[in-house]
Amino acid sequence: MKRFLGFVKKEFLHIFRDYRTLFILFGIPAAQILIFGYAVSTDIKNAGVAILDLSHDEVTQKLTDKIFSSGFFKKTETLLNYNNIDKVFKKGKTKAVIVFEDDFGKKLISEGKASLNIIADGSEPNTATLITNYTTAIMNDFTNEFAGSVLNNSIRISPELKMLYNPNLKSHFMFVPGVVTLILILICALMTSVTITREKEFGTMEVLLVSPLRPIQIILGKVTPYFILSFINVLLILGLSWLVFGLPVKGSITLLLAECMLYILMSLTLGILISTVSKNMQQAIFISLIGLMLPTILLSGFIFPIENMPKIYDYVSSIMPPRYFIVIIKNIMIKGTGLMYIWKETLILIIMTLVFIGLSVRKFKIRLE
Amino acid sequence: MMGNKVITVRNLVKKFGSFVANDNLNFEVSAGEIFGFLGANGAGKTTTIRILSGLSKPTSGEVKVAGFDAYRQTENIKKNIGYMCQKFSLYEDLTVKENIVLFGGIYGMSKSLIRERLVELLANLRFQEYENRIISDLPLGLRQKLAFSVAVLHEPRIVFLDEPTGGVDPITRRQFWEMIYEKAASGITVFVTTHYMDEAEYCDRISIMSEGKIVALDSPEKLKKQYNAPTVEEVFIKIARP
Amino acid sequence: MLKAIESSEITKTFGATKALDNISFSVNESEVFGFIGPDGAGKTTLFRIITTLMLPDEGTMKVLGMDCKSEYKELRKNIGYMPGRFSLYQDLSVEENLNFYATVFGTTVEENYELISDIYSHIEPFKKRLAGKLSGGMKQKLALSCALIHKPRLLVLDEPTTGVDAVSRSEFWDMLGKLRQHNITIIVSTPYMDEAIRCDKVALLQNGRILSIDTPQKIRAGFSRKLFAVKSVEKYRLIKTLRKNPEILTAYPFGDSVHVTFINNTLDNCLFEYLAKEGIGDAVIQELEAGIEDRFLELMNKER
Numbered sequence: 085m086k087r088f089l090g091f092v093k094k095e096f097l098h099i100f101r102d103y104r105t106l107f108i109l110f111g112i113p114a115a116q117i118l119i120f121g122y123a124v125s126t127d128i129k130n131a132g133v134a135i136l137d138l139s140h141d142e143v144t145q146k147l148t149d150k151i152f153s154s155g156f157f158k159k160t161e162t163l164l165n166y167n168n169i170d171k172v173f174k175k176g177k178t179k180a181v182i183v184f185e186d187d188f189g190k191k192l193i194s195e196g197k198a199s200l201n202i203i204a205d206g207s208e209p210n211t212a213t214l215i216t217n218y219t220t221a222i223m224n225d226f227t228n229e230f231a232g233s234v235l236n237n238s239i240r241i242s243p244e245l246k247m248l249y250n251p252n253l254k255s256h257f258m259f260v261p262g263v264v265t266l267i268l269i270l271i272c273a274l275m276t277s278v279t280i281t282r283e284k285e286f287g288t289m290e291v292l293l294v295s296p297l298r299p300i301q302i303i304l305g306k307v308t309p310y311f312i313l314s315f316i317n318v319l320l321i322l323g324l325s326w327l328v329f330g331l332p333v334k335g336s337i338t339l340l341l342a343e344c345m346l347y348i349l350m351s352l353t354l355g356i357l358i359s360t361v362s363k364n365m366q367q368a369i370f371i372s373l374i375g376l377m378l379p380t381i382l383l384s385g386f387i388f389p390i391e392n393m394p395k396i397y398d399y400v401s402s403i404m405p406p407r408y409f410i411v412i413i414k415n416i417m418i419k420g421t422g423l424m425y426i427w428k429e430t431l432i433l434i435i436m437t438l439v440f441i442g443l444s445v446r447k448f449k450i451r452l453e
Numbered sequence: 454m455m456g457n458k459v460i461t462v463r464n465l466v467k468k469f470g471s472f473v474a475n476d477n478l479n480f481e482v483s484a485g486e487i488f489g490f491l492g493a494n495g496a497g498k499t500t501t502i503r504i505l506s507g508l509s510k511p512t513s514g515e516v517k518v519a520g521f522d523a524y525r526q527t528e529n530i531k532k533n534i535g536y537m538c539q540k541f542s543l544y545e546d547l548t549v550k551e552n553i554v555l556f557g558g559i560y561g562m563s564k565s566l567i568r569e570r571l572v573e574l575l576a577n578l579r580f581q582e583y584e585n586r587i588i589s590d591l592p593l594g595l596r597q598k599l600a601f602s603v604a605v606l607h608e609p610r611i612v613f614l615d616e617p618t619g620g621v622d623p624i625t626r627r628q629f630w631e632m633i634y635e636k637a638a639s640g641i642t643v644f645v646t647t648h649y650m651d652e653a654e655y656c657d658r659i660s661i662m663s664e665g666k667i668v669a670l671d672s673p674e675k676l677k678k679q680y681n682a683p684t685v686e687e688v689f690i691k692i693a694r695p
Numbered sequence: 696m697l698k699a700i701e702s703s704e705i706t707k708t709f710g711a712t713k714a715l716d717n718i719s720f721s722v723n724e725s726e727v728f729g730f731i732g733p734d735g736a737g738k739t740t741l742f743r744i745i746t747t748l749m750l751p752d753e754g755t756m757k758v759l760g761m762d763c764k765s766e767y768k769e770l771r772k773n774i775g776y777m778p779g780r781f782s783l784y785q786d787l788s789v790e791e792n793l794n795f796y797a798t799v800f801g802t803t804v805e806e807n808y809e810l811i812s813d814i815y816s817h818i819e820p821f822k823k824r825l826a827g828k829l830s831g832g833m834k835q836k837l838a839l840s841c842a843l844i845h846k847p848r849l850l851v852l853d854e855p856t857t858g859v860d861a862v863s864r865s866e867f868w869d870m871l872g873k874l875r876q877h878n879i880t881i882i883v884s885t886p887y888m889d890e891a892i893r894c895d896k897v898a899l900l901q902n903g904r905i906l907s908i909d910t911p912q913k914i915r916a917g918f919s920r921k922l923f924a925v926k927s928v929e930k931y932r933l934i935k936t937l938r939k940n941p942e943i944l945t946a947y948p949f950g951d952s953v954h955v956t957f958i959n960n961t962l963d964n965c966l967f968e969y970l971a972k973e974g975i976g977d978a979v980i981q982e983l984e985a986g987i988e989d990r991f992l993e994l995m996n997k998e999r
Contacts, residue, residue: 090558094544094551101546287782291841294746294776295799450767452748493860494831593734620857620886622733622901623992627948634931649887650861654950655930673951674928684950686861693862 112374119382128156128214129392134172136163136183143189143230150226151182156218173205173248174421176411180204180215192230197240206250207418209258211389216245249334249418260325261413262386265406266377267321268344269351272314273376276355277368279306285364290452299448303441307352314348315341334420343416343426346433347409353440354405360447380406408432457484459611459642460505465514467500474500476665478514482644484610487637489653490646491689492662498646499615501662505644506613507531519610532561535604535612539619542600545589549580552588553603560607567606574602594625601629605636612636614645618652630655650686659685661692668692697760699724699849699880700745705754707740707903714740716903718754722882722896727871730884731891731987732900738884739779741900742853745882746776759848772800775847775879779854781838785827789818789837792826793844800845810877811840814870832863839870843879850874850881857886868893888988899991906994911987918985918993920944920960924952926979927970936973940966947992954989 099105133151137144152159160178163169172178183201185191192198202219204212223241280302283289292302318341325331333340355372362368382388383397384406390398401407408429415421423430460482467475474497482488492498503509505518507530516523519533543552550571557567575581578598588596597617605612614633618626630652637643645656653659653673660670669676669692673685682688700722707715715737722728730738743749745758747767756763761770783792793815797804808815818833818840826837835855842850852871856864868890871881883894891897892911899906899914907914927933934953937946942963944956957963962980970978985993 087559087561090555094547094555097547097551098544286785287778287780288784290748290778291776291782291796292799293748294771294774295796296772296801297799451750452743453750493862494858616858620734622736622995623888623988624995625733630948631931631934634934638931648858648860651950655948689861690865693860 116378119378127392128211128218128389130158131156131180131211131215131391132160132178133157133215134161134163134178134181135159136166136169136181138186139184139188141187141189143192144184147184147223147226151219151222154218154222157215169203169248174415174419174425176415176425178205179208179211180219182219192241197242200241200243202243202245204245204247205419206247207258207261207414208389209247209250210387212245212247216243219243249420258387260329260331261417262384262410264321264325265347265384265410265413266380266386268314268318268348269354269380269406269409270373270377271317272310272348272351273355273358273372274369275310276306276352277358277362277372278355278365280356280359281362281365281368293450293452299450300445303353303356303444303448307349307356310352311345311349314352315345318344318348331417333417335416335422339423340413340416343409343412343430343433346430346437347405347412350405350433350437350440353437353444356444357440357447360444360449379404383407385410405433405436458482459484459519460488460644461515461517462505463515465501465504465516466512467497467504467509468512473665475504475511478667480660480667480670482611482642484642485637485640486658487633487643487645487656489656489659490644490662491653491659491685492646493693496662497665498662502613502615502644502646505530505611506534506536533610535607535609537600537604537612537617538615539617543588543596543603546587548585548587549575549591549599550584552599553606556603557606562607570606574599574606578602594621594628597621598625598629598632601632605641609641611642611644614643616646616648618647618649626652650684650689653685661689663693697724698722698757699726699759700728700882701755701757702745703755705741705744705751705756707737707744707749707751713903715744715751718903718905720898720905720908722880724880725875725878726895727875727881727883727893729891729894729897730882730900731886731888731897731991732884733886735902736900737903738900739853742778742851742882742884746774746851747771773848775842775845775850777838777842777850777852777855779857781834781855783826783834783838783841786825788823788825789829790822792837793841796841797844802845804844807844807846810846810874811843813873814843815840831859832866835859835863835867836870839867843874846877846879848880850879852881852883854884854886856890864890888986888991891987897987899987899994901991901995901998904998906991906998914987914990915985918990920956920993921962922983922985922989923955923957923962924949924981924983925955925966925970926952926981927975927977929975932973933970933975933978936970936975939973940969942966945992945996947989949988954983 135148137148151157161172163172163181169181172181181203183203185199185201188198200223202216204215206212220243223243227241283292322333358371359368362371380386383401384404385401386406390401390407412426412429415426458481462478462480465475465478466473478501490498490502504511504516504523507518507523507527510524518530521529521533523530544555547555553571553574554567557570575584580599583591583595601614601617618629621629633643647653656673658670658672659676660667662668669688671679676688677683677685680688680691682691698721702721703719705715705718706713718741730741732738740749744751744756744763747763747770750764758770759773763770784795787795793804814836818836821829821833826834829837839855856867864887871883872893874881894911896909897911897914898908907917909917925933925937930948934946934948937943937953937955942957942959944958946953946955962982966980967978
């Protein structure tokens with residue numbers, strides 16, 4: 085018993101003398117609660133909605149006002165006809181288009197029912213379903229009010245939902261692109277972050293430094309094999325998602341592959357940057373796995389739309405590469421867009437890559453201290 | 454000093470898969486003897502020490518340590534020995550006193566006995582001012598001397614020392630060996646490995662291992678006569694490059 | 696003669712510890728220069744400054760005529776460095792390691808092969824074996840080959856013999872000796888005092904300070920007293936007994952004998968009787984020449 089207690093006491097001493105352990109023990113749970121609490125929300129707020137009003141009567145006007153005063157939706161555009169719906173979605177700001185059919189108000193009064201179409205961006209099935217539910221609730225609310233004041237009781241406004249790009253509402257249309265984004269950045273950053281710190285730990289870095297090799301040569305030399313191998317990885321992942329999940333690539337495959345390689349390059353250089361600031365492999369792994377994983381899952385828009393989070397998370401998320409890549413990959417794969425719609429995100433990734441390389445070269449220690 | 458055997462090894466074989474790390478070893482060590490265990494890295498020394506300290510079981514052969522059988526009574530062996538290896542001996546982020554109290558507790562010593570030995574130890578090493586210093590703050594020589602003292606804190610019958618003086622300055626090395634001599638004189642058997650050939654001369658007997666076998670076993674004086682060599686180093690070289 | 700290394704008042708501090716304290720020395724071209732001292736003496740720190748991996752806090756260091764701070768890029772091309780723990784790629788084979796270092800330095804294995812042929816011939820039969828699976832002695836030879844493959848002007852070996860068995864150590868110094876004919880300057884650090892005599896010049900280091908720099912012979916000759924070796928079968932008793940003797944100044948165990956010096960620097964004739972009275976009848980006493988370690992101990996004591 086004495087031995088046991090003596091041993092327990094020793095373990096306590098180790099823990100309290102190592103600030104890293106304390107951080108993991110207390111710091112991380114606290115951070116997680118905060119992040120989860122705010123980021124995870126199944127409510128929608130300010131979801132972008134466009135209106136296609138083919139009727140233009142008092143009823144549709146009232147409904148439109150009610151929809152946008154609810155606080156859940158934000159008006160993005162007013163459409164005149166069906167022609168531009170595709171473009172509107174590709175721009176990315178609109179998540180759903182609410183279509184009031186011809187003679188909406190008249191039909192409602194005379195026949196007791198009118199139909200309302202919701203055309204939603206199927207590349208975000210969760211949001212689409214939520215929008216439908218909220219709209220339905222607003223409609224029901226409206227019919228209750230309206231019924232009470234003007235008409236007899238049984239009126240119905242039945243919203244019909246049509247998913248663009250994802251007619252069967254397959255959730256892996258949302259998941260697979262997100263998972264690809266997550267996996268690529270984690271694996272690539274992890275691989276390269278370990279490789280430099282490993283040389284530091286085993287002492288071989290010392291010998292490399294006392295040689296004609298320049299830092300940029302060492303860095304690019306470490307990135308190149310992983311870059312080539314990751315390309316094969318990408319083909320594998322895309323192939324599997326197509327074979328197993330039936331996930332198509334609506335847009336240009338060449339563009340998709342090119343963007344993937346850009347993302348991979350960015351992730352590899354991020355890993356290098358991590359390794360230049362890590363003292364040992366443990367630290368490097370910690371930062372690249374744990375440091376990157378949680379924020380990527382929660383804050384990149386992968387599962388939880390960024391629009392639903394408090395503004396501050398939006399700012400934090402804007403420095404995270406996965407946020408931009410998810411937009412790119414979803415656009416190409418599910419919406420079939422071309423470079424025109426995603427040039428902004430692509431440019432941001434390019435800039436990030438260059439910044440990471442530049443920083444890595446600068447932070448690369450040419451001496452041992 | 455001779456007569457009472459604390460270690461008996463007969464036909465010891467240890468295999469790892471098909472690799473024979475210890476190939477038919479035979480030797481005995483008496484109480485209070487200083488036994489030097491020499492040989493190149495990879496010769497099989499560490500394997501033997503692990504078996505003798507109860508950390509690993511032989512493949513075949515008879516091994517008795519402090520009267521206990523190395524197959525079935527390893528827990529008893531561990532209770533009766535002290536161990537100091539080069540890679541680790543004391544907890545670096547604990548103080549001198551915390552380490553002593555901890556190991557005393559692990560060895561099952563009573564609180565009062567631990568306190569007694571703590572005071573004794575600090576006085577012997579002239580360490581009183583270091584009682585509450587963290588180990589990683591101490592210079593290497595002091596750490597090694599402290600590690601040895603902790604390894605024999607519970608006055609075991611045998612203590613195993615694995616390259617205890619690696620890299621230590623010449624004065625501290627000698628002080629360390631005087632501590633070893635003192636303990637041996639009080640009846641503790643010391644089983645030590647070293648790469649310093651002059652330290653081999655301090656031993657009562659030495660054995661030289663090569664490729665899993667014992668190729669020489671005797672007192673340093675007798676070995677030097679046998680191989681017609683002025684130093685143990687020369688004996689070593691003559692055996693390796695006949 | 697051109698100086699390969701010129702060091703002047705080099706100081707380096709890590710936190711509260713002064714790793715190097717006002718170190719000044721010079722190494723001639725083609726010399727084999729040894730830095731002898733225990734762990735913590737400052738050898739590795741000094742070598743890292745020489746190889747430009749660290750900057751000194753104070754002082755100047757010129758290596759091969761170049762400043763270690765401002766001309767490090769050029770300097771790094773001319774040094775062959777073998778750090779402690781040998782720093783080989785454990786998961787590459789012997790051959791692959793050698794080829795890598797040759798390529799990095801812009802040469803090929805064939806180009807300078809005669810330089811390493813003596814050394815490499817010992818491990819060539821194992822050239823496909825992974826470096827991690829080599830014995831300590833073989834790793835040592837491989838690391839040396841990799842450091843030499845580009846024919847550096849300065850070879851820096853940090854504790855190349857630590858943890859390696861006595862036979863390999865001896866062979867290693869034989870190999871270093873043969874390198875002299877190629878006009879390479881060699882600096883070596885080691886905790887083993889007996890390796891000092893293999894060097895042209897030696898610096899004794901302790902706690903960041905140089906205790907003495909000279910040829911091994913002169914260092915030994917610097918021992919300020921007469922030295923005697925006393926032998927007896929009962930080693931421990933002998934030491935304790937000698938220490939009690941008031942005529943004796945120092946008594947240190949040295950292998951199978953005890954090295955003693957006397958306060959009045961002459962062999963006390965009563966010593967035999969004194970020892971016999973204390974129960975040691977078989978003592979043999981001889982005068983002998985001081986070795987490097989004797990001198991080191993003397994200097995260490997002066998420092999205290």
